[in-house]
Amino acid sequence: MLVFNTYFMLHKINSNILCSALSILGLLIISCRKPEPQPEAVLPTNLEVIIDILDNGLVQVEASATNANFYTITFFENSNDIEFESPDGIASHSFSASGTYSIVIKAHTTYADYIDESKSISIDLEGQTPISDGYTTPLSYPGFTLVWSDEFEGTALSSDWTYDLGTGDWGWGNNELQYYRQNNAVVDQGLLVITAQEEIVNSNNYTSARIKTQGLKSFQYGRVDVRAKLPYGKGIWPALWMLGDDISSVSWPYCGEIDIMELIGGGGSNDKTIYGTLHWDDNGSYASYGGNNSLNSGIFADEFHVFSIIWNSSSIEFLRDDIQYHIADITPTQLNEFHQNFFLIFNVAVGGNWPGNPDGTTDFPQSMYVDYVRVFQ
Numbered sequence: 033m034l035v036f037n038t039y040f041m042l043h044k045i046n047s048n049i050l051c052s053a054l055s056i057l058g059l060l061i062i063s064c065r066k067p068e069p070q071p072e073a074v075l076p077t078n079l080e081v082i083i084d085i086l087d088n089g090l091v092q093v094e095a096s097a098t099n100a101n102f103y104t105i106t107f108f109e110n111s112n113d114i115e116f117e118s119p120d121g122i123a124s125h126s127f128s129a130s131g132t133y134s135i136v137i138k139a140h141t142t143y144a145d146y147i148d149e150s151k152s153i154s155i156d157l158e159g160q161t162p163i164s165d166g167y168t169t170p171l172s173y174p175g176f177t178l179v180w181s182d183e184f185e186g187t188a189l190s191s192d193w194t195y196d197l198g199t200g201d202w203g204w205g206n207n208e209l210q211y212y213r214q215n216n217a218v219v220d221q222g223l224l225v226i227t228a229q230e231e232i233v234n235s236n237n238y239t240s241a242r243i244k245t246q247g248l249k250s251f252q253y254g255r256v257d258v259r260a261k262l263p264y265g266k267g268i269w270p271a272l273w274m275l276g277d278d279i280s281s282v283s284w285p286y287c288g289e290i291d292i293m294e295l296i297g298g299g300g301s302n303d304k305t306i307y308g309t310l311h312w313d314d315n316g317s318y319a320s321y322g323g324n325n326s327l328n329s330g331i332f333a334d335e336f337h338v339f340s341i342i343w344n345s346s347s348i349e350f351l352r353d354d355i356q357y358h359i360a361d362i363t364p365t366q367l368n369e370f371h372q373n374f375f376l377i378f379n380v381a382v383g384g385n386w387p388g389n390p391d392g393t394t395d396f397p398q399s400m401y402v403d404y405v406r407v408f409q
Contacts, residue, residue, distance in 0.1 A: 073145040076100040081137050081149055084397050086227065087261075088160050089128060090220055091153060095121035097139035104146075108134040126221045127155045161261060163222060163403060166336030167353040169257050176255055176408035183404045184224040189217065192249045196242040196379075198234075205284070208269075209383035209390075210240040217241035223401050228268065228380045230396040238390075242379035250277050250373035254409035257340045258292060258378075262332040263398035267390030268297035269381040270400045272339055274374035286313045288369025290348065291322070293339035295332060296387040297398075303331040306339065308350030308358050312369045319366075323350060323358025336403060345371065378402060 076097040105123040116123040228240040276287030289311035309322025
């Protein structure tokens with residue numbers, strides 16, 4: 033028994049020594065191997081940059097590149113470097129003074145692997161419209177309480193807004209030419225800026241934005257004030273308007289439509305005239321009723337104005353800078369559409385049945401600047 037145990041122990045020790053030797057030999061072999069070469073990162077290519085210089089020092093940058101995973105866009109203003117990381121290559125910044133500035137755009141596959149391009153821009157704030165220029169309205173009215181507002185502070189739309197995207201059916205029912213996308217609506221320096229641009233996206237020659245409060249905020253009756261500076265030019269169609277909450281179930285025009293303000297850009301009196309209109313279904317037939325108002329001098333792109341409605345169970349009044357220019361009686365039974373909740377829509381359309389298409393006189397980009405929207409009840 034003792035002999036067997038001794039033999040067994042010796043055998044076990046020899047086995048352990050052999051295993052250890054083999055392990056060491058394996059490590060030596062592995063350590064002698066050359067490391068596998070790491071694949072080089074594929075750099076982006078075809079970096080393209082579009083820069084739009086809008087009013088009041090606002091600059092919008094849109095970059096695109098092949099194989100880019102994200103972008104960094106840096107605005108150099110005096111001693112400040114304002115850098116944005118953007119998944120889609122979109123960024124904006126407002127410069128506070130006239131001058132020449134640099135912008136560096138980088139298209140990245142990783143943070144360390146990128147291609148870049150530097151751009152120089154000139155900002156001229158001489159003759160620009162300060163936000164304080166034009167008409168403004170108070171934060172309170174006798175007999176009314178402010179129930180909701182958006183002053184467009186911060187750098188993005190609030191959660192009270194969403195977007196309409198694409199081209200809709202038959203150009204949003206009007207043979208409009210623009211492709212709506214989120215990138216064309218920005219919030220900057222206390223303003224909502226909706227910009228129509230001449231660029232090809234998804235086979236459309238123009239882009240713009242259309243935002244709405246559908247499913248988020250809606251109202252029945254009250255006073256609505258919207259302070260805005262409008263775009264201009266042939267084929268440009270800005271609108272501040274409302275649709276009935278039940279549009280998804282009954283469709284248009286059965287839901288009703290309230291156009292707080294529309295402008296049809298172009299020569300003559302077009303850029304100085306706004307329209308306020310109701311649309312509804314009149315026992316199976318489309319019906320509308322509206323009025324218009326024109327400036328005595330200048331155009332609506334020159335400075336800010338306030339476009340309002342005062343809406344109660346009897347009528348809807350349309351006002352520009354607190355001057356009533358149209359009123360509609362909504363007591364007849366065929367106008368029942370206007371006794372329900374409505375949501376807000378702000379957009380800038382391009383082309384369509386009413387304004388016609390842009391022509392060689394139309395300047396792009398064209399922007400609508402909204403200072404605030406306020407609802408009182």
